[in-house]
Amino acid sequence: MTDVTGYSPREEWANRLSHGLGLLLGIIGLILLLHKGWDQGPQALLSYGLYGTSLVLLYLASTLYHSMGSAVARRRCKLLDHCAIYLLIAGTYTPFLLVALDTPLAQGLMVVIWGLALAGVVFKLLFINRFKRLSLFTYLMLGWLSLVVVYQLYLHLDGTGLLLLGLGGLIYSLGTIFYMARQIPYNHAIWHLFVLGGSLCHFVAIYGYVA
Incomplete structure (x- = not known):
């Protein structure tokens, strides 16, 4: 038996558990980043805050979506979940562009990334249940725009941090196959595990090699 999302009760339990864990870890990560950024100035603190908040928002929206019993509540949480993906992508860029680099190219890319992310949010608000493949393409395209500054990151970021950044992007991308x-069976929970893996790589890269 499946519910309105098309997943069985056991699959939804796995979906909730996986991103519920992500929510808990995201809250801890946000606190750690804010504590570390407190002495680094307002730009660093804002960058870490945007990233950490977008991480928490994504896992909160996803967990709520897979927990709600009401079809109306699920639709609203699904909309928030899909919008939060764009915000997390832009939020993840922010510490790398404004703290690790803070060059004219990085600042310009920052404007482009957030502009595209906000456009993606508007797109989702208008077409939440349509153009799913196009949405997936825009997520991937937005994420891999980081290649524009990969050489600058190579010059300014520790090699391990750069490796974790790339690995996180690769894990996210491979996870879309299961999505x-x-x-x-349990394809969405498997996708959630890939999201957790990508998030973990990026958090360690930011906390350990940017902050």
Whole structure:
């Protein structure tokens, strides 16, 4: 038996558990980043705050979406969940561009990234249940725009931090295979694990090599 999302009760339990764990870790991560950024000035503190808040928002929206019993509440949480993906992508960029680099190119890319992310949010508000493949493409495209500053990151970021940044992006990207494969049992929970892995890589890169 499946619910309105198309997942069985056991699958939804796995979906809730996986991103519920992400929510808990995200809150801890936000606190750690704010504590570390407190003495680094307002720009660093704002960058870490935006990133950490976007991380918490994503996992909160996802956990709520997979927990709600009401179809109306699920639709609202699904909308928030999909919008939060754009915000997390832009939020993840922020410490790398404004703290690790803070160059004219990085600042320009920052404006572009946040502009595209906000445009993506508007797109989702208008077309939440349409153009799913296009949405997935825009998520991936937005994430891999980091290649524009990869050489600058190579010059300014420790090699391990750069490796974690790239690995996180790769994990997110590979996870979309399971996101689209609805015929695989627990495909969405598996996708959630990839999201957790990508998030962990990026958090360690930011906390350990940017902050």
